[in-house]
Amino acid sequence: MNLEIDSARLLSEIEALALISEAAPPVVTRIVFTPADMRARVWLIDHCRAAGLAVRQDAVGNTFARWQGSDHAAAAVGTGSHLDAIPNAGKYDGVVGVLGGLEAIRALQRAGFHPQNSIELLLFTSEEPTRFGIGCLGSRLLSGALSADAARKLIDSNAEPLDEVRRKAGLSGKLEEVQMPGGYYKAFLELHIEQGPVLERERVPLGIVTRIAAPASARISIEGEGGHAGTVLMADRRDALCAASELILATENAARTSSSIDTVATVGMCEVFPGAINSIPSLVRISVDVRDTDLARRDGVMCALETTAKQISERRSLSIRIEMLNADAPAECAPGVIDALSASCRKHGQKFLPMISRAYHDSLFMVRIAPVAMLFIPCRNGYSHRPDEYASIEDIARGALVLAETLAGLSV
Amino acid sequence: MNLEIDSARLLSEIEALALISEAAPPVVTRIVFTPADMRARVWLIDHCRAAGLAVRQDAVGNTFARWQGSDHAAAAVGTGSHLDAIPNAGKYDGVVGVLGGLEAIRALQRAGFHPQNSIELLLFTSEEPTRFGIGCLGSRLLSGALSADAARKLIDSNAEPLDEVRRKAGLSGKLEEVQMPGGYYKAFLELHIEQGPVLERERVPLGIVTRIAAPASARISIEGEGGHAGTVLMADRRDALCAASELILATENAARTSSSIDTVATVGMCEVFPGAINSIPSLVRISVDVRDTDLARRDGVMCALETTAKQISERRSLSIRIEMLNADAPAECAPGVIDALSASCRKHGQKFLPMISRAYHDSLFMVRIAPVAMLFIPCRNGYSHRPDEYASIEDIARGALVLAETLAGLSV
Numbered sequence: 032m033n034l035e036i037d038s039a040r041l042l043s044e045i046e047a048l049a050l051i052s053e054a055a056p057p058v059v060t061r062i063v064f065t066p067a068d069m070r071a072r073v074w075l076i077d078h079c080r081a082a083g084l085a086v087r088q089d090a091v092g093n094t095f096a097r098w099q100g101s102d103h104a105a106a107a108v109g110t111g112s113h114l115d116a117i118p119n120a121g122k123y124d125g126v127v128g129v130l131g132g133l134e135a136i137r138a139l140q141r142a143g144f145h146p147q148n149s150i151e152l153l154l155f156t157s158e159e160p161t162r163f164g165i166g167c168l169g170s171r172l173l174s175g176a177l178s179a180d181a182a183r184k185l186i187d188s189n190a191e192p193l194d195e196v197r198r199k200a201g202l203s204g205k206l207e208e209v210q211m212p213g214g215y216y217k218a219f220l221e222l223h224i225e226q227g228p229v230l231e232r233e234r235v236p237l238g239i240v241t242r243i244a245a246p247a248s249a250r251i252s253i254e255g256e257g258g259h260a261g262t263v264l265m266a267d268r269r270d271a272l273c274a275a276s277e278l279i280l281a282t283e284n285a286a287r288t289s290s291s292i293d294t295v296a297t298v299g300m301c302e303v304f305p306g307a308i309n310s311i312p313s314l315v316r317i318s319v320d321v322r323d324t325d326l327a328r329r330d331g332v333m334c335a336l337e338t339t340a341k342q343i344s345e346r347r348s349l350s351i352r353i354e355m356l357n358a359d360a361p362a363e364c365a366p367g368v369i370d371a372l373s374a375s376c377r378k379h380g381q382k383f384l385p386m387i388s389r390a391y392h393d394s395l396f397m398v399r400i401a402p403v404a405m406l407f408i409p410c411r412n413g414y415s416h417r418p419d420e421y422a423s424i425e426d427i428a429r430g431a432l433v434l435a436e437t438l439a440g441l442s443v
Numbered sequence: 444m445n446l447e448i449d450s451a452r453l454l455s456e457i458e459a460l461a462l463i464s465e466a467a468p469p470v471v472t473r474i475v476f477t478p479a480d481m482r483a484r485v486w487l488i489d490h491c492r493a494a495g496l497a498v499r500q501d502a503v504g505n506t507f508a509r510w511q512g513s514d515h516a517a518a519a520v521g522t523g524s525h526l527d528a529i530p531n532a533g534k535y536d537g538v539v540g541v542l543g544g545l546e547a548i549r550a551l552q553r554a555g556f557h558p559q560n561s562i563e564l565l566l567f568t569s570e571e572p573t574r575f576g577i578g579c580l581g582s583r584l585l586s587g588a589l590s591a592d593a594a595r596k597l598i599d600s601n602a603e604p605l606d607e608v609r610r611k612a613g614l615s616g617k618l619e620e621v622q623m624p625g626g627y628y629k630a631f632l633e634l635h636i637e638q639g640p641v642l643e644r645e646r647v648p649l650g651i652v653t654r655i656a657a658p659a660s661a662r663i664s665i666e667g668e669g670g671h672a673g674t675v676l677m678a679d680r681r682d683a684l685c686a687a688s689e690l691i692l693a694t695e696n697a698a699r700t701s702s703s704i705d706t707v708a709t710v711g712m713c714e715v716f717p718g719a720i721n722s723i724p725s726l727v728r729i730s731v732d733v734r735d736t737d738l739a740r741r742d743g744v745m746c747a748l749e750t751t752a753k754q755i756s757e758r759r760s761l762s763i764r765i766e767m768l769n770a771d772a773p774a775e776c777a778p779g780v781i782d783a784l785s786a787s788c789r790k791h792g793q794k795f796l797p798m799i800s801r802a803y804h805d806s807l808f809m810v811r812i813a814p815v816a817m818l819f820i821p822c823r824n825g826y827s828h829r830p831d832e833y834a835s836i837e838d839i840a841r842g843a844l845v846l847a848e849t850l851a852g853l854s855v
Binding site for chain 2: 391
């Protein structure tokens with residue numbers, strides 16, 4: 032089989048997709064169910080159909096593009112990622128896994144390969160947590176990690192429920208029907224940029240993920256007392272932003288002083304109410320995101336935060352409410368799929384590094400219903416979630432080639 | 444002269460005006476040049492005309508409603524305040540001075556008083572700094588404290604220049620023409636809620652302001668480096684929100700540890716970019732508002748902040764830019780106008796307290812072109828700049844009565 036990736040076409044598709052954005056180039060912002068996200072979906076579906084794939088969408092917008100195999104009864108081999116992007120993001124996060132997967136399928140078609148197991152390209156809905164506060168919405172529902180009832184309680188920042196938002200986006204059907212039957216997939220593979228500096232630093236072009244770090248996230252509301260910035264004396268204040276600032280620094284400190292460099296914690300959002308230059312903040316909402324490869328250590332940071340919040344609220348006489356959004360377990364990749372990826376690398380003479388994923392991915396949830404592994408390619412300086420995120424087309428094409436080889440190996 | 448305040452009418456006007464708001468009752472939000480602000484202006488002008496006053500507006504929207512006196516050449520006696528309100532404010536800040544002033548004029552008309560000096564009711568544009576970052580925009584221009592050139596450089600949060608915004612609001616003429624000629628006013632009086640707890644605590648219904656505390660305010664931009672909340676290790680981060688948190692706590696501490704309770708400092712705004720739960724903040728903008736009755740002590744807090752900002756930026760390897768918005772001098776009220784107010788209080792058998800104003804007001808700038816004093820009435824718990832701000836109609840009417848008596852005394 033003469034497998035060849037069409038790099039020029041793949042690059043032009045990545046560039047074309049980057050222009051479907053809520054922000055001007057080079058910024059990519061594609062929040063789930065906004066017009067930009069919906070246009071990106073239509074664009075992808077058109078390209079899948081052009082490749083002869085049969086496309087279906089589920090009730091939450093997860094999209095499946097199927098290359099029918101000769102054995103209709105056999106479990107499918109899945110690959111894919113997401114197209115949604117956080118505000119002020121770049122071109123490659125998620126996109127490489129979706130367009131790289133599509134190109135892998137087209138390369139197999141061009142090489143005259145005929146799959147026995149069907150090969151399915153997946154586009155997951157809302158891997159990013161921007162809109163509903165919870166990441167991997169599509170894969171959580173698909174894998175049963177999130178129930179339809181729990182999903183119906185999700186609201187966006189305008190208090191609009193997920194169920195309403197997805198209906199406005201034209202998605203019908205019941206959320207209950209999103210969960211996949213067990214055994215549907217023989218294996219699932221996700222190609223992704225590393226989003227960290229390891230591969231670049233080690234000068235190795237491919238990483239095979241053995242373990243995915245576990246995220247926990249929370250929304251914290253701090254309610255103090257507002258008032259006039261001139262007339263309320265310092266001793267009489269219950270300033271919600273000062274309390275939030277203590278909590279932000281405590282979060283940073285808890286991650287810095289955990290016993291491992293693998294612990295990271297971030298406060299990425301801070302909303303101040305009423306938000307006037309001459310008004311004491313009465314209400315502040317912050318987000319907290321804590322990750323670690325070790326579950327106990329990560330939960331230790333969250334516990335430390337709760338203790339600190341209690342101390343701050345007592346000392347400052349204000350109320351602090353912590354609402355956990357998610358606290359997922361780390362995932363182990365499947366030895367069989369890791370081996371299949373390793374064999375493909377060796378077959379094509381490519382060096383690879385076994386590694387952990389510090390970022391989490393839809394694969395973290397796909398492990399619940401299928402044997403999973405991930406293939407990483409380097410990205411410049413480890414930058415991700417920013418407009419200067421960059422992966423070379425050579426590295427992307429190399430990833431797509433190894434992915435194609437592995438899909439073929441699993442589909443016979 | 445039988446002076447009588449129509450309390451029922453004054454109360455119903457305060458309630459009616461409170462409904463002209465960008466937010467639902469009981470919240471009042473009336474940002475300058477928004478539809479709510481413009482509707483409030485029209486409402487006031489109609490009521491002034493109904494009272495037989497001649498109304499004119501200047502190029503920035505300061506509004507003058509004149510009761511012509513018998514001596515056309517004599518300097519006018521001015522009174523007034525503002526109608527704009529910060530986000531999530533109450534019904535009384537500013538409003539009491541405008542509607543109380545209007546009712547004082549109507550009470551004098553009903554009593555058959557004929558002024559020798561004209562009496563002018565003033566509505567100042569944008570006493571609140573919400574939109575353009577600088578308070579007392581109208582009175583600064585009117586008094587020459589702000590030049591037309593400097594005003595033209597002001598922009599709102601959408602980067603729209605003041606000159607453009609005011610033209611869209613239908614205001615013509617040149618900003619150069621706003622400044623009033625010296626000697627135009629014989630005296631200026633401002634009736635206002637105290638916005639602090641002193642009068643209520645001391646059980647005295649009226650306060651005569653002898654000195655107005657001085658504000659300084661700044662915008663601070665902190666620029667660090669964004670990135671993925673999972674993959675950038677703690678040691679590699681330049682998190683702009685962590686730096687901002689340190690600065691917010693340093694601001695609080697500098698005010699708390701000044702040698703006087705008169706020093707207050709507030710960070711009322713905090714904007715985080717990009718503002719996603721899983722993204723390290725790359726840029727944060729905060730506001731700082733510092734006030735004191737003592738200029739040197741206040742400027743000491745600002746200096747301490749600059750030093751701290753330098754230390755933080757070096758330690759965290761990020762850039763912090765401080766842009767001063769204003770740094771005004773405290774104002775002394777005029778003994779002659781203070782005496783006139785005191786005499787009116789005594790004439791009506793009202794106790795009063797000489798006091799300082801911790802909040803600043805348009806009067807802070809009117810001192811530049813006229814002898815000025817302020818009359819304070821109590822407000823519940825000292826609350827202001829919040830929806831539960833409250834002053835009783837008895838206290839408001841008492842203030843309007845003393846104001847009317849004083850206007851009459853100064854207009855003969």
